[in-house]
Amino acid sequence: MEERFDISILLDFYGNLLTEKQLDIMNMYYNEDLSLSEIAELNNTSRQAIHDIIKRCQKLLIGYENKLHLKKKSADNALIKKSLLKKLDVIKCKVNNNDIELYINDIEKEIMENL
Amino acid sequence: MEERFDISILLDFYGNLLTEKQLDIMNMYYNEDLSLSEIAELNNTSRQAIHDIIKRCQKLLIGYENKLHLKKKSADNALIKKSLLKKLDVIKCKVNNNDIELYINDIEKEIMENL
Numbered sequence: 001m002e003e004r005f006d007i008s009i010l011l012d013f014y015g016n017l018l019t020e021k022q023l024d025i026m027n028m029y030y031n032e033d034l035s036l037s038e039i040a041e042l043n044n045t046s047r048q049a050i051h052d053i054i055k056r057c058q059k060l061l062i063g064y065e066n067k068l069h070l071k072k073k074s075a076d077n078a079l080i081k082k083s084l085l086k087k088l089d090v091i092k093c094k095v096n097n098n099d100i101e102l103y104i105n106d107i108e109k110e111i112m113e114n115l
Numbered sequence: 116m117e118e119r120f121d122i123s124i125l126l127d128f129y130g131n132l133l134t135e136k137q138l139d140i141m142n143m144y145y146n147e148d149l150s151l152s153e154i155a156e157l158n159n160t161s162r163q164a165i166h167d168i169i170k171r172c173q174k175l176l177i178g179y180e181n182k183l184h185l186k187k188k189s190a191d192n193a194l195i196k197k198s199l200l201k202k203l204d205v206i207k208c209k210v211n212n213n214d215i216e217l218y219i220n221d222i223e224k225e226i227m228e229n230l
Contacts (some may be wrong), residue, residue, distance in 0.1 A: 017182055026161065066164060068128075076229075080230055087218070091206070091219065094215060099209070100210060103209075107203070110199065111199065114191075
């Protein structure tokens, strides 16, 4: 199976494109850490059926990422944010003025919370 | 039909989730501005068939937006970027120092090009 963590992230990005039932099962497996047997019991079906649904959903999620690249874009974005925050800190040091520092703190907060 | 411009934007975000044929037809209609009859002729099919494909793809694109909100997120992001650039300009005015101005110009460029 694909790296568990990767699939869990793809589920955050593309989970809403799955059917409700698929999403439920994927959440049980990846976020609630239930075993195949436990999920099978909760869904009145076989362990094999759950295994097949999970494999199929993995393929769907990977297919979505190959087409929309949201996970990659988000990772790229995180790097840019980090670089921006670093540069703003440099300005704070260079300018060394309390008002400017407070103002830049607000900008940094906006970047961290919203972008 | 949905507002032409809105669908054209959704096509940018979600076009890759359509089949190759659907995407071709939607591009012809929304980006190359061909008429239904012209697209029908190019695809050896009826005007009605093309109309139906376009309607179906519109629904798919709107459905994707309702689930992933990429168009809305992009619009929100554009507003935040604008606000950040404005605040960085304020710092340039407040500090009034050539080195800092050049440094902030670089940051602004990074925001405009990458975020």
